[in-house]
Amino acid sequence: MKIVIVGAGRVGSALSKAFIKSGHSVLKIISRSGEKAERLANEIGCGYGNKLIIPEESEMVILAVNDDALYGVLKEINIPASAIIAHTAGSVSLDIFGSETVNQGVFYPLQTFTLGRKYDFSTIPLFIEGNNDYSVDILKSLADSISQSVFYLSSEKRKYLHLAAVFACNFVNHMYYAGKEISDQAGMDFNVLIPLLRETMEKASDLGPERSQTGPAVRNDKKTIEKHLDLLSFSSDLQKIYQVITDSIINKYTG
Numbered sequence: 001m002k003i004v005i006v007g008a009g010r011v012g013s014a015l016s017k018a019f020i021k022s023g024h025s026v027l028k029i030i031s032r033s034g035e036k037a038e039r040l041a042n043e044i045g046c047g048y049g050n051k052l053i054i055p056e057e058s059e060m061v062i063l064a065v066n067d068d069a070l071y072g073v074l075k076e077i078n079i080p081a082s083a084i085i086a087h088t089a090g091s092v093s094l095d096i097f098g099s100e101t102v103n104q105g106v107f108y109p110l111q112t113f114t115l116g117r118k119y120d121f122s123t124i125p126l127f128i129e130g131n132n133d134y135s136v137d138i139l140k141s142l143a144d145s146i147s148q149s150v151f152y153l154s155s156e157k158r159k160y161l162h163l164a165a166v167f168a169c170n171f172v173n174h175m176y177y178a179g180k181e182i183s184d185q186a187g188m189d190f191n192v193l194i195p196l197l198r199e200t201m202e203k204a205s206d207l208g209p210e211r212s213q214t215g216p217a218v219r220n221d222k223k224t225i226e227k228h229l230d231l232l233s234f235s236s237d238l239q240k241i242y243q244v245i246t247d248s249i250i251n252k253y254t255g
Helices: 010-021 034-044 067-076 133-144 155-185 190-207 222-234 236-254
Strands: 002-006 025-030 047-049 060-063 084-087 103-109 126-130 150-152
Touching (some): 002 010, 010 025, 010 034, 010 103, 025 034, 034 047, 060 067, 084 133, 103 133, 103 155, 126 133, 126 155, 133 150, 155 190, 155 222, 155 236, 222 236
Parallel strands (some): 002 025, 002 060, 025 047, 084 103, 126 150
């Protein structure tokens, strides 16, 4: 396919490389930051610009920008009548496009992206949605070309999936940060926790998270819980987090 990507950040960068690897033609990278667009375009070998000018031969326009920027982009952009326009946001409905364009869709990769890291898109779940059969068929074909896990999901259900990802990824990573702060108190490098983190993830995958919970909260071990809260006296924020999560685990397993 002949693709234009609006956005040269983490998602736009990862998708553009996956498309090129799968034999598609990325015609142009567009970003308000001309520098970012130029850097990514030079890396993958395509055109670039900082204005929303879409080549007439474009078949797919992917909006890989943050949720807030989507509204501004859609006010300015004009695409060829036969092209499909799709956004990559997990929490934004398909109806954001209104009636200005004929073929609309969503192309949502369920992954956390960081610039400079390499991704095997064949293992990344992709969730698509379209406003008509043509859009769905083309989006599915594009998704199938880069991923082995492609699903159709409505906007309403995708919002819940995005929320699940925030808990399972963003919040969990914040807990890693908390673990690092606390391991620093012991004078130990955070990496000593890595085998534990791997086993936790693998066990949740093998058994399901509901059957994998361990620790003082699931045992309702009040003495250990009180000791932990006392040790966290150096951070009232961590004390609050510990108490809220502990109460949630206790309620889930003993309530």
